[in-house]
Amino acid sequence: MTAPATHTPAGPSPDLVYRILLIEDDEADALLVEELLHDTGLRFDLTTRTTLARARTELAASAIDCILLDLHLPDVSGTKAIAAVRELAPHTAVIVLTGLSETQAGAEAMAAGAQDYLVKGKVEADLLHRTVRYAVYRSQTERTAADAQKARLRAEENARLERGLLPQPMLSTSTVTVTTRYLPSAERALLGGDFLDVVEGDDGLLHAVVGDVSGHGPDAAALGVCLRIAWRSLVLGGHHGPGLLHLMERILIAERGPQPLFATCTLLTLDQNAATATLYLAGHHEPLLTTAEATRELTAAHGMALGIAPEHGTWPATVIPLPAAGALTLYTDGLTEGHNGPRTERLGVEGLLTLIRNLPAADPASHVDRLIEETQTLNAGRHSDDLAVLRLDWGDK
Template sequence: MTATAPAIAAYADDQLYRVLLVEDDEADALLVEELLHDTGLPFRLTVTTTLADACAELVGEPADCILLDLHLPDASGPAAVATVRASAPHTAVVVLTGLSERHAGTDAMAAGAQDYLVKGKVEPDLLRRTVRYAVYRSRSERAAVEAQAARLQAQENKRLERGLLPQPLLETRAVTITTRYLPGREQALLGGDFLDAVEDDGVLHGIVGDVSGHGPDAAALGVCLRIAWRSLVLGGHRGAELLRLLDRILSAERREPHLFATCALITLDQGARTATLHLAGHDAPLLSTDQGTLEVSSAHGIALGIAPELGQWPQTVIPLPATGGLTLYTDGLTEGYAGDTDRRLGVDGLLGLIDRLPPTDPGTHVDLLIKEARALNAGRHTDDLAVLRLDWGPRGPSEGS
């Protein structure tokens, strides 16, 4: 898209232009400085006489526009443009050519310069327009690159999300499933948090897990563990045996030896009116009833990938009330700060938030809880969070997720 003159003028009105002049001829450098003063542009000028000095200057002091002579003691021609572009890829470059160099300007633009000026034929108005347009176009190109990177990142997020957040495999409407997943940072790739729920022989099985670290390695390992869990559950594996198999898979599949994972397994059997819980280094779930919400008192086992030889994961059997809900979550929900303090929210703070929330359906309740927790944290702690909530009883089937 071609920038219009009004758009460039509006963009440049009050901008201070940081100009780096790379010129080894003292008389030419003085002439350029005088022309810059005559343009009326607000500017701060830095002058270097070699390309090496210019590149060193750009490391400590970024520039908005580089005015580059094509004949320097240590570089010349398109190679000089390529070098300075490598040092400052998002900075506008305008080259200064001689009267006899017919093709030098176009060759420099092919090498990455935004424009060129012929020495001896530069007037203040021309220099003003050239600098403003070059900076505007450079910024526009950078914005386009960043937008493309954001699009690619969004596509990668969708691909990872399909692996980390599958469609629950259910046959019954007796239990309402609510799932939420939020990355810790804006535009961040999904991390290693994962969740899933499947039904097998009339019994509902769920998992929430958290791979240590962030980025593609953690996400890939989270996807691997989630798929392995679903396959193993449908293959009849349960409890501590299932966790031992996941521990072996994690140790075999992780790319970095320090990666580990916490997880909570839940088996909800409405026929027996019980929920069986296994924790591997993970927070206990929350049980909500008509009397309120509390953390389930649970036996704990070691996280996966820490010490396979110590892998003991005792079970906790939870009697189910006629109506209620179990919320499993990753620590991204509790490790944020509790308002304007250095104190973490923690489970007690989370329970306090829940007590203050109005009665509502499970999906809205989870959304409000995440919103309140993030508002208190105010962006100071950045971690992914995943929530799996299971609701049963007379109200469950009629509520959305």
């Protein structure tokens, strides 16, 4: 096994340093390749390994820009060698080294995934220089294109999931102003399982839900979409209260499969004529009530999260008298579980209420946006969770 060799041509050079792995069991051929690399003028770090097994260890430990691969190794040969190397380093340029008599090997190597091939005994420094630079450039371009494609697909899937998790409110005669916001956790490709919805029933009452499926990623998001659609359909079908939560739990159990997912949620029915809000909490926290005087957390009876103990959940109702003008804010814990500035404790409800007291007066949408911005600034990226916010405003505060 040859020790890593490093060569930098005299004088300044704007070129990058190519990290090259030569997989070659013939010592004479390996020496020839190294000498040719010295003549190319490229800046390079060269490591030589004599078998695929030893190359595997090197690829796992180091970042490599270009692999020079002999097709006849002690432990693998032919296109199998290319396939094995591509599996180990799918985004690394591969240049195959073939013998003089292997007239078809080069074409087969390209078809198998190599960026290029060189015939031993016919390689000059200029040719090796161009081949290495082009192969690395092509490999990097392909990787950039693949990353862009993945990003586009993630964005499209996010858009589809967001339409399911954050639908348009279904209102007809209601004068309530509805503000909704949904933000996936920072640096994550896919949305999570937070969901919300608002519909006006045939009875003229306004029904709302905010929920949170445990876990993150596409499975939680898909289950959140399922529960949100089920909630809307069931509410429009006349189901409310404990009966509605029981049906939602049955749907959750059927859709989650073998995964131990559960969901918390708050159901709210707003009756403007009676000036009341009826709450059902299924493992979720209480909403906030904003009046002309202040914002406070409501006190409400709690019930069990959906899917924790099927068929054993009870969900008591809490009826809240409402002022002539005010706002109710329902949210998921992504809004309060972030850190409270430089301190190590979480923001919590008290910290959230302090933020709200210090925010300047603004229209509902601007107020919600500013509140989310303030919580994220305090958190500074240390805690990562989805958040959903639903605010209902009525009257003139």
